Amino acid sequence: xxxxxxxxxxxxxxxxxxxxxxxxxxxxxxxxxxxxxxxxxxxxxxxxxxxxxxxxxxxxxxxxxxxxxxxxxxxxxxxxxxxxxxxxxxxxxxxxxxxxxxxxxxxxxxxxxxxxxxxxxxxxxxxxxxxxxxxxxxxxxxxxxxxxxxxxxxxxxxxxxxxxxxxxxxxxxxxxxxxxxxxxxxxxxxxxxxxxxxxxxxxxxxxxxxxxxxxxxxxxxxxxxxxxxxxxxxxxxxxxxxxxxxxxxxxxxxxxxxxxxxxxxxxxxxxxxxxxxxxxxxxxxxxxxxxxxxxxxxxxxx
Amino acid sequence: xxxxxxxxxxxxxxxxxxxxxxxxxxxxxxxxxxxxxxxxxxxxxxxxxxxxxxxxxxxxxxxxxxxxxxxxxxxxxxxxxxxxxxxxxxxxxxxxxxxxxxxxxxxxxxxxxxxxxxxxxxxxxxxxxxxxxxxxxxxxxxxxxxxxxxxxxxxxxxxxxxxxxxxxxxxxxxxxxxxxxxxxxxxxxxxxxxxxxxxxxxxxxxxxxxxxxxxxxxxxxxxxxxxxxxxxxxxxxxxxxxxxxxxxxxxxxxxxxxxxxxxxxxxxxxxxxxxxxxxxxxxxxxxxxxxxxxxxxxxxxx
Numbered sequence: 026x027x028x029x030x031x032x033x034x035x036x037x038x039x040x041x042x043x044x045x046x047x048x049x050x051x052x053x054x055x056x057x058x059x060x061x062x063x064x065x066x067x068x069x070x071x072x073x074x075x076x077x078x079x080x081x082x083x084x085x086x087x088x089x090x091x092x093x094x095x096x097x098x099x100x101x102x103x104x105x106x107x108x109x110x111x112x113x114x115x116x117x118x119x120x121x122x123x124x125x126x127x128x129x130x131x132x133x134x135x136x137x138x139x140x141x142x143x144x145x146x147x148x149x150x151x152x153x154x155x156x157x158x159x160x161x162x163x164x165x166x167x168x169x170x171x172x173x174x175x176x177x178x179x180x181x182x183x184x185x186x187x188x189x190x191x192x193x194x195x196x197x198x199x200x201x202x203x204x205x206x207x208x209x210x211x212x213x214x215x216x217x218x219x220x221x222x223x224x225x226x227x228x229x230x231x232x233x234x235x236x237x238x239x240x241x242x243x244x245x246x247x248x249x250x251x252x253x254x255x256x257x258x259x260x261x262x263x264x265x266x267x268x269x270x271x272x273x274x275x276x277x278x279x280x281x282x283x284x285x286x287x288x289x290x291x292x293x294x295x296x297x298x299x300x301x302x303x304x305x306x307x308x309x310x311x312x313x314x315x316x317x318x319x320x321x322x323x324x325x326x327x
Numbered sequence: 328x329x330x331x332x333x334x335x336x337x338x339x340x341x342x343x344x345x346x347x348x349x350x351x352x353x354x355x356x357x358x359x360x361x362x363x364x365x366x367x368x369x370x371x372x373x374x375x376x377x378x379x380x381x382x383x384x385x386x387x388x389x390x391x392x393x394x395x396x397x398x399x400x401x402x403x404x405x406x407x408x409x410x411x412x413x414x415x416x417x418x419x420x421x422x423x424x425x426x427x428x429x430x431x432x433x434x435x436x437x438x439x440x441x442x443x444x445x446x447x448x449x450x451x452x453x454x455x456x457x458x459x460x461x462x463x464x465x466x467x468x469x470x471x472x473x474x475x476x477x478x479x480x481x482x483x484x485x486x487x488x489x490x491x492x493x494x495x496x497x498x499x500x501x502x503x504x505x506x507x508x509x510x511x512x513x514x515x516x517x518x519x520x521x522x523x524x525x526x527x528x529x530x531x532x533x534x535x536x537x538x539x540x541x542x543x544x545x546x547x548x549x550x551x552x553x554x555x556x557x558x559x560x561x562x563x564x565x566x567x568x569x570x571x572x573x574x575x576x577x578x579x580x581x582x583x584x585x586x587x588x589x590x591x592x593x594x595x596x597x598x599x600x601x602x603x604x605x606x607x608x609x610x611x612x613x614x615x616x617x618x619x620x621x622x623x624x625x626x627x628x629x
Binding site for chain 2: 135143225226231232262
């Protein structure tokens with residue numbers, strides 16, 4: 026396998042690593058070049074003039090995943106329909122136009138969702154394929170993965186293939202409610218006890234619009250400190266997600282839920298998952314996406 | 328019964344009516360004097376110097392309901408615990424300090440909710456008591472009422488008493504998601520077909536954070552027009568409320584759901600209720616609160 030430039034190019038940031046021929050990572054860096062901050066058509070020049078020189082990667086082929094493959098990015102790479110495994114996914118990578126040295130852009134995935142609309146994702150699949158590549162035993166049997174974030178993704182994997190997934194807008198609901206609603210708060214989630222009360226209040230996850238009001242009524246109707254609101258609200262939203270989303274996937278967790286993401290956020294998810302009697306194992310999202318890009322590159326040149 | 332000044336004094340507006348001794352309404356007017364717009368301590372002078380002269384009501388006693396009885400209003404009148412009927416509610420009205428002629432401020436209600444936190448409301452109870460007063464037959468048996476709005480209230484009434492209620496933050500969720508999230512839209516709900524698709528997508532109301540994402544994925548993953556997003560999102564949120572909130576109240580609708588509120592919003596609720604196989608009857612919220620204030624005044628001087 027050859028040396029290459031691995032890029033997780035998302036909405037807000039671009040994370041890039043130089044991977045040597047033997048698989049060792051020589052350098053890695055995050056750039057404030059998310060596709061939401063780019064002018065149309067700007068992606069190739071930013072990669073060539075800023076990212077490559079900063080990492081000494083002027084001559085390397087590149088593999089890119091994430092929103093860079095959307096209509097906001099470099100070129101729109103169509104969604105692949107589930108089920109999809111890593112080999113099939115790698116084969117659908119699209120050569121980037123106007124790139125020398127060459128770059129390949131990963132597609133997104135599309136699958137059936139809990140409504141008539143399809144589910145879509147772009148970028149998280151590479152974390153999933155990376156997590157699978159980190160331990161080949163994971164490609165056997167059924168696995169339930171949760172990738173927390175602004176739009177949390179729950180992914181069901183069977184024998185190494187993504188068969189379906191669901192997106193929960195938990196992080197974004199927390200943001201907009203914390204900033205713009207009657208549940209306004211300082212967004213600092215730091216109180217384990219209030220968080221646990223929120224998870225408890227989530228119940229079976231039904232009636233969320235009603236359960237949410239308890240974040241207000243516990244303060245005005247029962248004297249709870251307003252300073253607890255961020256932690257309680259976070260627990261309520263995460264608790265409702267955990268209680269209801271696996272059901273939407275028709276996925277009884279066959280073993281521990283694999284939590285892949287930012288370690289501190291995964292810690293809160295892990296706490297909530299344990300509180301409802303399930304188990305979780307946590308994996309670093311950055312390491313997973315890098316492993317995924319390395320796996321895609323290996324398939325590309327195989 | 329004597330002539331009086333009836334005031335529904337809420338967060339954003341004050342609606343006032345002069346009611347003659349025989350019960351006829353002589354004048355009515357809305358003032359931009361909601362408690363959220365008042366300086367602390369300002370309520371009595373605004374009532375005396377602006378509202379009373381505008382309606383020729385300088386000499387009348389007044390009955391006030393709504394957020395004017397909260398800590399943002401004139402004086403904080405404690406919540407009454409359910410069950411509460413109209414007579415008990417009227418007896419708990421609080422004489423307003425520093426008011427000549429006299430004014431009485433209604434309390435709010437508190438009851439058990441779907442979480443460990445109590446449920447609270449302030450103002451909607453007067454619409455409920457007004458609706459009951461409009462037809463004494465309504466005080467017999469079990470009734471399920473829905474008052475749509477920023478914070479929709481679902482109220483269970485047994486033999487004329489409010490026994491419990493639930494608040495759904497449906498209107499506020501629509502607002503903050505339409506303005507500040509990836510589901511950003513022009514907030515014009517005008518497409519019956521997209522609305523109905525949203526109601527359908529709400530399913531049993533569980534997994535709301537996941538179902539919400541379909542408002543995005545149907546556009547990016549299935550080519551639905553972005554212009555439908557407001558209507559679809561409204562249907563999804565209202566559909567989820569209707570599917571899940573009555574269950575939180577342990578209330579199988581014993582007959583038609585009584586929808587009390589702004590006629591156009593009630594029209595959308597009515598459409599969604601019919602779509603899921605239930606029935607609703609719609610009543611004007613302004614008429615209901617006025618009838619409630621008249622009933623409270625009658626109890627006061629009885």
